[in-house]
Amino acid sequence: MSIYKSNDYIVQSIEGNQLPISYEELEQAAKAALSPQAFSYIASGAGAEETAHKNKNAFQRYSIVPKLLNDVSELDTSISLFGKTYPTPFVLAPVGVLKQADEQGDFAVTRAASKFGIPFIQSTVSSFSIEEVGQSSDGPKWFQLYWTSLEDISFSFVKRAEEAGFEAIVVTIDTVTLGFREKDLFHGYSPLAHGYGQGNFESDDVFLSTLDEVSNSAIVDGIIKQINYPALNWSHIEKLKEKTSLPILLKGVLHPDDALRAVDCGVEGLIVSNHGGRQLDGVISSVDALPEIVNVVNGKIPVLFDSGVRRGSDALKVLALGADAVLIGRPYVYSLAVHGEQGVEQFLTTFLQDFNSSMTLSGVKDINQLKQMKIVHD
Ligand SMILES: Cc1cc2nc3c(=O)[nH]c(=O)nc-3n(C[C@H](O)[C@H](O)[C@H](O)COP(=O)(O)O)c2cc1C
Numbered sequence: 001m002s003i004y005k006s007n008d009y010i011v012q013s014i015e016g017n018q019l020p021i022s023y024e025e026l027e028q029a030a031k032a033a034l035s036p037q038a039f040s041y042i043a044s045g046a047g048a049e050e051t052a053h054k055n056k057n058a059f060q061r062y063s064i065v066p067k068l069l070n071d072v073s074e075l076d077t078s079i080s081l082f083g084k085t086y087p088t089p090f091v092l093a094p095v096g097v098l099k100q101a102d103e104q105g106d107f108a109v110t111r112a113a114s115k116f117g118i119p120f121i122q123s124t125v126s127s128f129s130i131e132e133v134g135q136s137s138d139g140p141k142w143f144q145l146y147w148t149s150l151e152d153i154s155f156s157f158v159k160r161a162e163e164a165g166f167e168a169i170v171v172t173i174d175t176v177t178l179g180f181r182e183k184d185l186f187h188g189y190s191p192l193a194h195g196y197g198q199g200n201f202e203s204d205d206v207f208l209s210t211l212d213e214v215s216n217s218a219i220v221d222g223i224i225k226q227i228n229y230p231a232l233n234w235s236h237i238e239k240l241k242e243k244t245s246l247p248i249l250l251k252g253v254l255h256p257d258d259a260l261r262a263v264d265c266g267v268e269g270l271i272v273s274n275h276g277g278r279q280l281d282g283v284i285s286s287v288d289a290l291p292e293i294v295n296v297v298n299g300k301i302p303v304l305f306d307s308g309v310r311r312g313s314d315a316l317k318v319l320a321l322g323a324d325a326v327l328i329g330r331p332y333v334y335s336l337a338v339h340g341e342q343g344v345e346q347f348l349t350t351f352l353q354d355f356n357s358s359m360t361l362s363g364v365k366d367i368n369q370l371k372q373m374k375i376v377h378d
């Protein structure tokens with residue numbers, strides 16, 4: 001159980017914070033800290049950014065109806081997932097190529113997250129290897145898998161993640177090819193070509209054995225050949241189940257039929273996500289997709305959520321709509337860009353204060369009761 005006193009943030013948030021508090025100002029600070037190409041890569045969505053905008057606007061259509069006079073002086077924000085207890089309902093979303101935001105990339109993020117007991121999901125295209133990230137903090141870590149064209153590379157990554165003490169495997173199913181990202185095309189920018197996403201590949205014997213020569217350019221070309229696998233289908237997920245004893249989550253689920261199929265397939269969890277609007281433009285916002293998926297899954301497996309969470313009240317809405325945990329994406333990447341590990345730590349401190357304040361003011365003291373909170377939809 002993780003107890004927070006409801007008034008703690010009033011003084012703490014003022015001391016020593018070097019980050020802007022508001023998300024919009026944080027984004028501007030990141031823009032100033034990064035090259036135009038790197039900022040654009042992180043900030044933009046695919047196509048006309050219709051889905052990226054929907055992710056933001058959809059939150060405004062859901063309203064919290066607080067139920068008060070409930071002694072909320074102490075909060076319990078802890079959750080249980082896959083047999084483990086975590087002090088908060090938050091997880092840091094997998095974000096690849098983090099070195100473009102800060103030299104310490106994944107190391108800085110996992111160290112900051114570990115101070116809060118928040119799981120960090122390391123990307124397949126991370127800047128450092130599974131083993132290096134595994135050793136860089138004692139916090140909880142999950143591994144995100146992009147299914148590779150040669151599946152033995154994927155199985156090798158999963159085995160390495162198991163051996164390095166990672167607690168879950170997150171298979172991203174919405175990126176069988178890269179979204180059409182107009183801004184990156186305009187800039188002619190690929191962070192993979194800059195060598196920011198090769199930590200797991202350059203350290204993998206199975207991958208290295210596919211190369212004619214081991215050079216930087218051969219590694220980059222090899223990753224580009226491996227990283228998208230349009231033939232991905234349910235049989236691969238069934239096969240993965242036989243290869244690992246770790247819980248498997250599918251990330252990128254938006255259709256209730258896929259959610260039901262995931263349950264039938266025996267995966268342990270799913271993540272309702274549209275990849276922050278970076279994949280197929282024009283898809284439903286994650287927040288609009290969530291209620292129906294929660295309804296069909298009906299508590300059989302945990303339903304996690306991402307895309308568009310910027311503030312504590314966004315997270316409160318998502319949890320009230322039935323999500324079991326919430327992934328945070330761009331806000332932590334911007335914090336990393338602005339102020340490294342300390343930036344991520346300060347962001348998480350502020351974000352948790354915001355969330356705790358939101359929970360307090362909604363009249364809910366136990367996170368498990370959030371699903372009963374009244375939410376109305378315009
Ligand atoms: C720069 C960047 C890189 C990302 N890399 C990955 C990745 O490697 N694997 C993955 O599954 N999702 C990746 N994502 C998607 C995030 O996991 C998450 O779904 C998304 O950021 C949520 O949207 P939000 O940041 O707007 O909240 C990436 C997102 C960003 C912004």
Ligand SMILES: CCCCCCC(=O)C(=O)O
Binds near residue numbers: 097125228275
């Ligand atoms: C060529 C695939 C690279 C994916 C990079 C990380 C990612 O998922 C993203 O949204 O960016």
